[in-house]
Amino acid sequence: MRTIGDEGRGHSSAQTVEVDLGIGERTQHLSLPAASVIEVMHANDVTFGATGRTVVEESLRNPIGTPRLRDVARGSGSVCVITSDVTRPLPTATLLPPVMDELHAAGVRDDQVLLAIALGSHRPQTEDELRRIMGEYYGRLRVLNGDSKGLVHYGTTSHGTPVDILEEVAHADVRVALGNVEYHYFAGYSGGAKAIMPGVSTFEAIQANHSMMVDPAAHSGNMESPVRLDLEEACRMVGLDFIVNVVLDEERNVVYCASGDFVRAQRDACRQLDRLYGCELHERADVVVVSQGGAPKDLNLYQLQKALDNAKHPVRDGGVIVLVGSCAEGLGQQTFERWMLEANTPQDVVDHLRREFKLGGHKAAAVAQILLRASIYLVSDLPDDLVRSCFMTPFPTVQNAVDTAMREQRKRLGREPRVLVMPHGGSTLPLMRVPGDEPK
Known part of the structure; x- marks a missing residue:
């Protein structure tokens, strides 16, 4: 699945490689000289068999580390199902019916189920978004959507993270979390305990936990990231009875599902994610299109x-990342926006984080650290002046951005630049296998 010629992913002739890249609800086309392309990075060629609801149902029949959900929930008066908001690709509408079938088999009625949207620090969902999230269960279940009545305090983790959970979630007899597992740049992977923390927790708790992102072990692909371990410690204090975690292919189909214990099932899904999206590379790129x-x-x-x-x-150090994304809602978070726009240089943002860890600012600093190594050309729907204020160079099309990047790199290097294309960059993790060539 990572070969350049895959149908629907990008194709090549003797001279060119043609790729379509998603941006919002549309695509932009990119044509590259084939000799310059390292690869068009897609998921590994792994066959999972069935997809969608069938996969979820099979997983629910065979949970990892727990009894079936129908047995966990039997006799309970209230169940809270926690799920993701629309910024995550989790197909809740696919997962919810088989989960509800299990709860019905336990004697749980629809009016005993609360669906909590794991907003973390995100905004509440609109009615149209809730309809999309819930599918056939829209209007049938009570919903918690940023309108909690209060918090329940469970103490603090050994790291000092306060464990405060939305009251309605805390008071449920049984808690079930739905999630998708993908790479996370400092928690290692998503899924599992993240539904509780940060999903239904507080800004203060999220900030305390995320402050560990500066630990060298807090990086994509580490199942034992200190951030992850702190989340799981908090989750044990609260209690999470059952999870349903899925792995999605590049078309967002459910291809794997792990249900059951919130640690063991999540780790199982992580291993499947690595099979699908952990992509070895043996050459660094002068231009990365993502x-x-x-x-x-x-x-x-x-x-x-x-x-x-x-x-x-x-x-490579001194290279260019061509970043493609609509950003139709702008920069997305107030602290992130303020830190980016108030700084005079990327180094100012990094120094700000060293003086003061603040949620939102942590992502600004992560962007700034990359800007200290490479230029970022942004193809988006943001105003050009706003893009420049974030120390990036705006371009109207991906073709224009890549042509410019290759021209600049050709001047700098005195040779044809090497290009890597990542059409699903949030999912595919490049595993560098270049001895003695680590970026600074």
Whole structure:
């Protein structure tokens, strides 16, 4: 699946490689000289068999580390199902019916189920978004959507993270979390305990936990990231009875599902994610072209940073990252926006984080650290002046941006630049295998 000629992913002739890159609800076309292309990075060629609801149902019949959900929930008076908001590609509408079938088999009625949207620091969902999230269960379940009545305090983790959980979630007899597992740039992977923390927790707790992102072990692909371990410690204090975590292919189909214990099932899904999206590279790129794959994952620059972070691994020092994403909702988070716009240089943003860790600012600093190594050309729907204020160079099309990047790199290097294309950059993780050639 990572060969250049895959149908629907990009194709090549003797002279060119043609690729379509997602940006919002549309695509932009890119044509490259074939001799310059290292590869068009897609998922590994892994066959999973069935997809969609069938996969979820099979997983629910065979949970990892727990009884079936129907047995966990039997006799309970209230169940809270926690799920992701629209900034995540989780197909809740696919997962919810089989989960509800299990709860019905336990004797749980629809009016005993609360669906909590794991907003973390994100905004509440609109009615149209809730309809899309819930599918056939829209209007049938009570919903918690940023309107909690209060918090329940469980103490603090050994790291000092306060464990405060939305009251309605805390008071449920049974808690079930739905999630998708993908790479996370400092928690290692998403899924599992992240539904509780930060999903239904507080800004203060999220900030305390995320402050560990500066630890060298807090990086994509580490199942034992200190950030992850702190989340799981908090989750044990609260109690999470059952998870349903899925792995999605590049077309956002469910190809794998792990259900059951919130640690063991999540780790199982992580291993499957690595099989699919852990991509070995043996050459660094002068130009990396990266997209999140379009909506909903490129709603704002704050979310687009995830693809940017994966692109930092293969780019050479002094190279260019062409970042493609709509950012239709702007920069996406107030602190992130303020830190970016108030700084005079990228180094100012990094220094700000060293003086003061603040949620939102942490992503600004992550972007700034990349800018200290490489230029970022941004193809988006943001105003040009706003893009420049974020120390990036705006371009109207990906073709224009890449042509400019290759021309500049050709001048700098005195040779033809080497290009890597990552059409689903938030999902595919380049695993660099270039001895003695680590970026600074």
